[in-house]
Amino acid sequence: MSQKKITMQVIADTVGVSKYVVSKTLNNKLGVSEATRQKILFTAKQLGYSKEGQQEPALQSSEVKIENGYILVVLPNYEYQSISYTYWGAVFQGISLGIQDEKAGMVVITSEMDLSKKVDVTNLLGIITVGTLDEQTLIALSEYSLPIVMLDHEGRIVRADSIFMDNRNGIERMTDHLIGLGHTQLTFIGEVAYSQSFYDRWLGFRTAMERENLAIAAHNSALLTIPYNDDMELTLQKHFSRIGFNSSTFPTAFVCANDHIARRIIHLLKKNGLDCPNDVSVTGFDSLDEDQNASPTLTTVQVLKQVIGRRAVDRLIWRIQHKDYPPEKILISGDMLLRESIDTPKNR
Incomplete structure (x- = not known):
């Protein structure tokens, strides 16, 4: 089966510009932005475009020392x-x-x-x-x-x-592991607007929960907006006091956006008479060196910083x-x- 000929129209359709713009670019005419020109030349080269009597369009190269x-x-x-x-x-x-x-x-x-x-x-x-x-x-x-x-x-x-x-996959695997241990009342803690990484980790948690048809507690949406700052533990104390630390609906596991938050949760649980991990499991993300001598040692996702x-x-x-x-x-x-x-x- 013969290969389809790569024409200017094919390049134009691939890049999302007009055939006229492609023609101007391939014939070294003025009037095309540098970004568009490079995109067209790159696409033409990748598609294998060639014109009789004309060399393959040359991409910009940088021989920088x-x-x-x-x-x-x-x-x-x-x-x-x-x-x-x-x-x-x-x-x-x-x-x-x-x-x-x-x-x-x-x-x-x-x-x-x-x-x-x-x-x-x-x-x-x-x-x-x-x-x-x-x-x-x-x-x-x-x-x-x-x-x-x-x-x-x-x-x-x-x-x-x-x-x-790989924030999303890291938290997703961690959540899967907790579910495999038998946890069904899991809660994610981390201000999703703080960074792209925090948001991606929340998506990983949500994906694992939805795949197993586990409900995400209604109060979790409020936790996602608690600012990640020095007052975070105090705010969490007020939030969980309303739920009740000894309530049957209190989470059996916390999946935290990073190790700092996880340590604050462990401290908060201890202040309220709960032990980690006997009463509540807690996980982090980042594997901070400063955390390795703390007790209990923290289950986390290793980040090769x-x-x-x-x-x-x-x-x-x-x-x-x-x-x-x-x-x-x-x-x-x-x-x-x-x-x-x-x-x-x-x-x-």
């Missing part, structure tokens, strides 16, 4: 680079080591700065953003027209690669050399670490 440039790392605040900031400090360390391995330079700024005045674009290779940044900052960064890799965040408008832990930082650098270097490829979202899997904080549900 990494050692001569530097990478801009943008943080929400400078605390993110401190190793005492357990999660992001380790991620930042991975970024730093990855950049050192590439023999490139690094400049660190925060999103609070005036980017138009603080960034010297001379020899700037690309940008890595860490954590949640506001859309205005991301738009300002995109105006440099350089590759961007975002860690634990996705821009709604900005064209960039993003790297996340330095690996994520290094992966961001690897991805940025690849993107510098492959600007024509469409943005990608990369998910890094983490293992479940089953420890002392979970058990089979206690009969009530």
Whole structure:
């Protein structure tokens, strides 16, 4: 069976533009934006388009000498680079080591700065953003027209690669494990608006519950909006007091959006006469080093924090050399670490 000929119309239909725009692009005419031009050239190459007497359209290539440039790392605040900031400090360390391995330079700024005045674009290779940044900052960064890799965040408008832990699948597997132990009254705790990761973890919990036809308690919707801040434990105390810590409807297991929240829940349970895991099981996410000596040891999802930082650098270097490829979202899997904080549900 002969292969269908790839025409300009096929390329136009694939990209979502007119045949006229494709023709102008392939014939090197003016009047097509650079983003559209690169998309058309990329699609034409992938589809195997060729025109008699004309060479295959050439994609933009970047032979950049990494050692001569530097990478801009943008943080929400400078605390993110401190190793005492357990999660992001380790991620930042991975970024730093990855950049050192590439023999490139690094400049660190925060999103609070005036980017138009603080960034010297001379020899700037690309940008890595860490954590949640506001859309205005991301738009300002995109105006440099350089590759961007975002860690634990996705821009709604900005064209960039993003790297996340596989948050949804990690919590989904954790919830499945608790259900397998016999838990049916499970509750998720985490402010879903706090970050994309928290929201994805909530989706993983909900997916596992719905698959097993288990009802999500009506009070869980209120928990999803409790701010993740210093007053969180006090707010949770008031919330659960209304339900009753010894009520038959009180959860037998809490699936928490991260380890910090899980530790607050364990402390709150103890204050109210409940033991973890004998009365209530609790799980976290992140596998923080600071938590390993606490009792009970916490069941959690392992996050390879330095690996994520290094992966961001690897991805940025690849993107510098492959600007024509469409943005990608990369998910890094983490293992479940089953420890002392979970058990089979206690009969009530």
